[in-house]
Amino acid sequence: MHVNPYAVLALVLVLALVYVGGALIAARLFGERGRELARKHQAVECSSTPMGDARIQFKVGYYLFALVFMVFDVEALFLFPAVKALAEGDTDTGILMLEIATFVAVLFLALIYAWRRKVLEWQ
Amino acid sequence: MLSELMAILAPVTVLALGALVCLGAEPFLKDARKHVVLPWVGTVFAVLAALVQFGVAGDAVDLHGLYAADGMRSWLSLTVILCAVIGLSGLQQSLSRDAYPGGEPYALTLLAACGVMLMVAASDYLGLFVGLELASISIYSAVGLRRHRLESGEALLKYFVMGAVFSAVFMYGVALSYGASGSTAYSAVALEGRDALQYLGQTLIVVALLFKVGAVPFHFWAPDAYTGAPVPVTGFMAAVVKIGGFTALGAIWLSRLAVASDGGLAGSVIPLGAHYTVEEMASSGLERGHHILIAAAILSLLVGNFSALGQSTLRRLIAFSSISHAGYMLLAFALPGTVQPVAMTSLWFYLMAYAVASAATMTAATALCGRDDDDRLIDLHGAARRHPMLGVALSILVASMAGLPPTAGFLGKYLIFSELVAKGHVILAVLGMLMAVVGAVYYMRFVIGLWSGDGNRVPVRGLGGLAWASVAVAVVVTVALLAMPGVIIDMPAAPIASTAP
Numbered sequence: 001m002h003v004n005p006y007a008v009l010a011l012v013l014v015l016a017l018v019y020v021g022g023a024l025i026a027a028r029l030f031g032e033r034g035r036e037l038a039r040k041h042q043a044v045e046c047s048s049t050p051m052g053d054a055r056i057q058f059k060v061g062y063y064l065f066a067l068v069f070m071v072f073d074v075e076a077l078f079l080f081p082a083v084k085a086l087a088e089g090d091t092d093t094g095i096l097m098l099e100i101a102t103f104v105a106v107l108f109l110a111l112i113y114a115w116r117r118k119v120l121e122w123q
Numbered sequence: 124m125l126s127e128l129m130a131i132l133a134p135v136t137v138l139a140l141g142a143l144v145c146l147g148a149e150p151f152l153k154d155a156r157k158h159v160v161l162p163w164v165g166t167v168f169a170v171l172a173a174l175v176q177f178g179v180a181g182d183a184v185d186l187h188g189l190y191a192a193d194g195m196r197s198w199l200s201l202t203v204i205l206c207a208v209i210g211l212s213g214l215q216q217s218l219s220r221d222a223y224p225g226g227e228p229y230a231l232t233l234l235a236a237c238g239v240m241l242m243v244a245a246s247d248y249l250g251l252f253v254g255l256e257l258a259s260i261s262i263y264s265a266v267g268l269r270r271h272r273l274e275s276g277e278a279l280l281k282y283f284v285m286g287a288v289f290s291a292v293f294m295y296g297v298a299l300s301y302g303a304s305g306s307t308a309y310s311a312v313a314l315e316g317r318d319a320l321q322y323l324g325q326t327l328i329v330v331a332l333l334f335k336v337g338a339v340p341f342h343f344w345a346p347d348a349y350t351g352a353p354v355p356v357t358g359f360m361a362a363v364v365k366i367g368g369f370t371a372l373g374a375i376w377l378s379r380l381a382v383a384s385d386g387g388l389a390g391s392v393i394p395l396g397a398h399y400t401v402e403e404m405a406s407s408g409l410e411r412g413h414h415i416l417i418a419a420a421i422l423s424l425l426v427g428n429f430s431a432l433g434q435s436t437l438r439r440l441i442a443f444s445s446i447s448h449a450g451y452m453l454l455a456f457a458l459p460g461t462v463q464p465v466a467m468t469s470l471w472f473y474l475m476a477y478a479v480a481s482a483a484t485m486t487a488a489t490a491l492c493g494r495d496d497d498d499r500l501i502d503l504h505g506a507a508r509r510h511p512m513l514g515v516a517l518s519i520l521v522a523s524m525a526g527l528p529p530t531a532g533f534l535g536k537y538l539i540f541s542e543l544v545a546k547g548h549v550i551l552a553v554l555g556m557l558m559a560v561v562g563a564v565y566y567m568r569f570v571i572g573l574w575s576g577d578g579n580r581v582p583v584r585g586l587g588g589l590a591w592a593s594v595a596v597a598v599v600v601t602v603a604l605l606a607m608p609g610v611i612i613d614m615p616a617a618p619i620a621s622t623a624p
Contacts, residue, residue: 106143109143109146109147112147112150113146113147113149113150115150116150116151117150
């Protein structure tokens with residue numbers, strides 16, 4: 001039987017609406033309403049009483065560390081295809097090593113820059 | 124293969140290397156030394172890049188259909204490099220005056236220039252996107268340099284958020300266009316029965332590029348972003364963003380024309396200096412694009428010119444005038460009423476003349492502005508009388524932007540208007556000329572203000588050596604382009620032997 005693939009998508013969409021909408025309506029119809037308690041509006045904190053406000057100011061230093069971390073994250077990610085090409089042996093090894101060295105050197109420059117601008121010192 | 128790689132990417136690589144050297148050396152220099160050493164380092168690499176660009180300019184080649192090199196592209200790249208040097212020297216003036224604690228802006232300028240050079244070389248939407256983002260992200264950060272100023276933060280946030288949205292619009296257009304044609308090349312043709320999808324995708328791409336060049340109705344970011352940026356950055360971004368955006372628009376338009384004139388050209392790389400004759404304009408679907416672009420042109424001319432009349436600071440004046448220049452350049456996209464060859468040569472010429480003049484105007488004006496680039500026009504009164512040489516240079520550059528002879532800007536406007544008449548759009552040409560008169564009013568008011576009055580309110584410092592040299596080169600180029608326009612206009616348009624699969 002030939003079915004238009006978009007018809008399946010539409011069916012899934014309808015099912016999703018029925019499922020979620022049905023659950024909400026059923027809860028409203030059959031659900032038991034208790035008294036309004038202040039505890040009901042508390043944040044769920046593994047059944048212990050939450051302390052302080054959830055909206056705190058985040059130290060901007062974390063972002064700098066995250067950015068420096070990204071340098072090495074991306075580096076590792078991009079080295080994988082190079083290693084794969086090296087293992088399969090259908091690329092010129094010398095040129096490949098040169099490319100990897102250039103790539104790492106450019107990223108290393110970013111680390112030196114961050115180092116000298118005292119990004120790595122916790123303030 | 125290696126020669127194509129060299130011809131297309133070598134100048135960009137040299138410039139990128141310059142940016143890396145600037146960035147790597149920056150933390151090792153004392154704050155005061157940064158503004159002495161780094162602009163010169165950047166300039167040396169830019170000059171090297173220009174020499175390499177001259178050296179590799181030759182036959183038209185392309186790199187897997189992603190990037191291409193031809194005569195016109197290499198002139199546009201040279202213009203970008205010149206604008207980068209002008210921007211560097213202007214930044215040196217501005218940042219050293221205010222003792223700015225950092226040398227990163229110089230690296231950002233070079234990186235932005237690299238991005239724009241990739242945009243110029245692109246012949247494929249993905250290649251274009253790489254350049255577009257490199258240029259945009261560098262320029263966002265350059266716009267927000269003065270972090271302690273309120274309007275600087277406003278400019279940065281507005282430009283960044285809107286720019287990110289329109290980058291997404293661009294990518295969505297590319298995705299739709301790819302879905303319609305199965306290719307991301309400029310000259311891709313829609314598959315059977317997918318013309319509507321192709322049209323939708325290309326409309327989104329054009330809308331995103333119209334945003335980048337600041338054409339009405341996508342111009343709302345421009346006045347605020349231009350006002351918040353340091354004065355030299357305003358000139359630099361007005362110049363290079365226009366080059367990048369309009370080269371992309373022009374190359375895409377030329378590719379559509381090529382495909383409409385000869386179906387065999389589908390998927391091949393189109394040299395920018397070429398001209399094509401479309402026999403059956405009605406069935407090509409190009410007229411819909413024509414209507415969009417011309418409507419944007421007329422709106423840009425009206426909004427840009429009349430808004431500029433009422434401005435009281437230099438950067439806002441330049442912002443609205445850059446919107447009006449986008450209008451003039453969009454007029455070059457008009458299609459002829461009869462069957463005749465269509466080329467984009469007038470656009471390329473106008474683009475080069477405008478870019479050099481706008482970047483150099485702002486670099487020269489930096490010397491006249493107060494601390495934190497205070498640029499109220501009333502404070503600039505009489506500034507030229509104390510620095511006559513600077514006044515003469517500024518007058519020539521502003522005259523070029525206004526389109527007065529004897530400057531390249533005049534010839535740019537003349538080429539666009541005479542082409543419009545030849546294409547049969549006399550009313551558009553008359554509108555353009557009337558708007559040029561309105562433009563001349565606010566440009567001349569600025570120049571007359573410079574030479575009259577005594578306004579001693581701002582202590583004027585002269586230009587440094589590098590800024591003098593770059594402004595002088597810009598003035599010479601502005602006059603020389605009028606004297607020898609044939610170098611660019613009469614360029615032979617050799618077809619690119621496509622190596623695309």
